[in-house]
Amino acid sequence: xxxxxxxxxxxxxxxxxxxxxxxxxxxxxxxxxxxxxxxxxxxxxxxxxxxxxxxxxxxxxxxxxxxxxxxxxxxxxxxxxxxxxxxxxxxxxxxxxxxxxxxxxxxxxxxxxxxxxxxxxxxxxxxxxxxxxxxxxxxxxxxxxxxxxxxxxxxxxxxxxxxxxxxxxxxxxxxxxxxxxxxxxxxxxxxxxxxxxxxxxxxxxxxxxxxxxxxxxxxxxxxxxxxxxxxxxxxxxxxxxxxxxxxxxxxxxxxxxxxxxxxxxxxxxxxxxxxxxxxxxxxxxxxxxxxxxxxxxxxxxxxxxxxxxxxxxxx
Amino acid sequence: xxxxxxxxxxxxxxxxxxxxxxxxxxxxxxxxxxxxxxxxxxxxxxxxxxxxxxxxxxxxxxxxxxxxxxxxxxxxxxxxxxxxxxxxxxxxxxxxxxxxxxxxxxxxxxxxxxxxxxxxxxxxxxxxxxxxxxxxxxxxxxxxxxxxxxxxxxxxxxxxxxxxxxxxxxxxxxxxxxxxxxxxxxxxxxxxxxxxxxxxxxxxxxxxxxxxxxxxxxxxxxxxxxxxxxxxxxxxxxxxxxxxxxxxxxxxxxxxxxxxxxxxxxxxxxxxxxxxxxxxxxxxxxxxxxxxxxxxxxxxxxxxxxxxxxxxxxxxxxxxxxxxxxxxxxxxxxxxxxxxxxxxxxxxxxxx
Numbered sequence: 001x002x003x004x005x006x007x008x009x010x011x012x013x014x015x016x017x018x019x020x021x022x023x024x025x026x027x028x029x030x031x032x033x034x035x036x037x038x039x040x041x042x043x044x045x046x047x048x049x050x051x052x053x054x055x056x057x058x059x060x061x062x063x064x065x066x067x068x069x070x071x072x073x074x075x076x077x078x079x080x081x082x083x084x085x086x087x088x089x090x091x092x093x094x095x096x097x098x099x100x101x102x103x104x105x106x107x108x109x110x111x112x113x114x115x116x117x118x119x120x121x122x123x124x125x126x127x128x129x130x131x132x133x134x135x136x137x138x139x140x141x142x143x144x145x146x147x148x149x150x151x152x153x154x155x156x157x158x159x160x161x162x163x164x165x166x167x168x169x170x171x172x173x174x175x176x177x178x179x180x181x182x183x184x185x186x187x188x189x190x191x192x193x194x195x196x197x198x199x200x201x202x203x204x205x206x207x208x209x210x211x212x213x214x215x216x217x218x219x220x221x222x223x224x225x226x227x228x229x230x231x232x233x234x235x236x237x238x239x240x241x242x243x244x245x246x247x248x249x250x251x252x253x254x255x256x257x258x259x260x261x262x263x264x265x266x267x268x269x270x271x272x273x274x275x276x277x278x279x280x281x282x283x284x285x286x287x288x289x290x291x292x293x294x295x296x297x298x299x300x301x302x303x304x305x306x307x308x309x310x311x312x313x314x315x
Numbered sequence: 316x317x318x319x320x321x322x323x324x325x326x327x328x329x330x331x332x333x334x335x336x337x338x339x340x341x342x343x344x345x346x347x348x349x350x351x352x353x354x355x356x357x358x359x360x361x362x363x364x365x366x367x368x369x370x371x372x373x374x375x376x377x378x379x380x381x382x383x384x385x386x387x388x389x390x391x392x393x394x395x396x397x398x399x400x401x402x403x404x405x406x407x408x409x410x411x412x413x414x415x416x417x418x419x420x421x422x423x424x425x426x427x428x429x430x431x432x433x434x435x436x437x438x439x440x441x442x443x444x445x446x447x448x449x450x451x452x453x454x455x456x457x458x459x460x461x462x463x464x465x466x467x468x469x470x471x472x473x474x475x476x477x478x479x480x481x482x483x484x485x486x487x488x489x490x491x492x493x494x495x496x497x498x499x500x501x502x503x504x505x506x507x508x509x510x511x512x513x514x515x516x517x518x519x520x521x522x523x524x525x526x527x528x529x530x531x532x533x534x535x536x537x538x539x540x541x542x543x544x545x546x547x548x549x550x551x552x553x554x555x556x557x558x559x560x561x562x563x564x565x566x567x568x569x570x571x572x573x574x575x576x577x578x579x580x581x582x583x584x585x586x587x588x589x590x591x592x593x594x595x596x597x598x599x600x601x602x603x604x605x606x607x608x609x610x611x612x613x614x615x616x617x618x619x620x621x622x623x624x625x626x627x628x629x630x631x632x633x634x635x636x637x638x639x640x641x642x643x644x645x646x647x648x649x650x651x652x653x654x655x656x657x658x659x660x661x662x663x664x665x666x667x
Binding site for chain 2: 219221279311
């Protein structure tokens, strides 16, 4: 960069830049303005569903315990952004039935592609966990409650290190076979890079249709968006249909229990920025997400992990 | 996809799982495995290595711009010995190009006021280049007198940016650069060119790929051995990067191109990956993601070298960089600047 002392104050505001570059239109619209040219990368899905895991995966890994009324306000704000899926709290136990009675509309089950992780996390082997999940998922489906499956350690395990794509496929196939409508493949400790993402997906896609897959990337080593871009590209090229479901957390909430000081989930704001820039529709209003992010960061007294928010709010 | 929204109760009961779900049917293809297998086999038969991404380069040259671009945009001034030590540590980390300083008037950029001392004070390892920025002929002459073997000149793909930055038009800026390039040629000094605002401008907004190609071609024809295409304000996304590179590659050989991505909106690594997929094999980055953005207070700066190396190593691409030593250099400069690192890799590996 050259010398830019006094000229800076005349530059475009961040709102103008976002409008121009992301073709967001006014701050109310979430969808792309079809009248604007887009620089759409060919070979990508037209629509990407974002699964917002901030209230669950994000807050779960934050040191500060968030009071219930703040959590509710947070979720309410997220509900107004256009996000169609907001994960609040998900767990599996024999107590899930009361949760259904309390108004649950969906459940999630958490598997892992690593025996050690499974043992340390839920104190049983992968096989044993699948047995438990099967009972729960079948009962849920019987009650017309959809079940989403998660596969942790899809790109690496904090205990075992590398995880073979075949193992991820095996676990994903089990979850899909028992009736999970969608399988979210999680890079739990964020160690993955585009190559390992590609290899893992190519293996899983042999057994599970891309329409039933999602990716859940942690940004522990700054690789999340590059890995997500890879996921979008790889699947489209092979099948001419997308992985078009991506998990993220507003403000990049969360940390990593396996790497002290590390960052957590990929930030929803930064993800939307990339997807919109690629000409992909998300139905989500970036400005409103940024506001929700600002709210929760103030509530938990932390700086946002979203670069978009950092660049915009302090301008 | 229709969204089924459930009205959220005012209280969360126990650990109720509440989701506003998207109604979505499971795609169940009884012969999915067969379909998938045939698709994947067809792909691997026609492509040697990767799929839609193109073949990635086997080696990437990293141009470390922390000591110049990074430090220039840091609020806290660091001393000459600290700068020298940083550059020496980066040399030992295996980086083959380290942008050392800028021969600019300290009135404009106080952080670079000690340019001569820094260039003279660093250890110059064989096989490592230490380019310096020279905004004008006067700076060039001072740089050569201080021992510079390579210089860098700064252009832009935006008229307004050029006007506000160096108070002339793009055409006039080329006349100034021509003087430097001619002098460099006589003195056997290599010249690298920068094209700022390659993916967007803080004043003009969108920048046409054709304009970037025009400016890049001009630099190349004037004698720059390499041109670094800079997303100065980090607004770019992979599609824009692809469009820009497609235009530039028609005018300038791939081997002479580099990308310089700022991480202002978190897009730097994804944009860099796209550039690699297009065949670019030279990437600029800054240790610890140093720097900020004068156009967005509080924003982050350059792509962090540690995070770039992490990705490249994961992809099996050779960089020659020792990540551990790089982390040490990043740790050192962050302490000197009294700031936290912007590198996620460094954050994840720090001992709290």
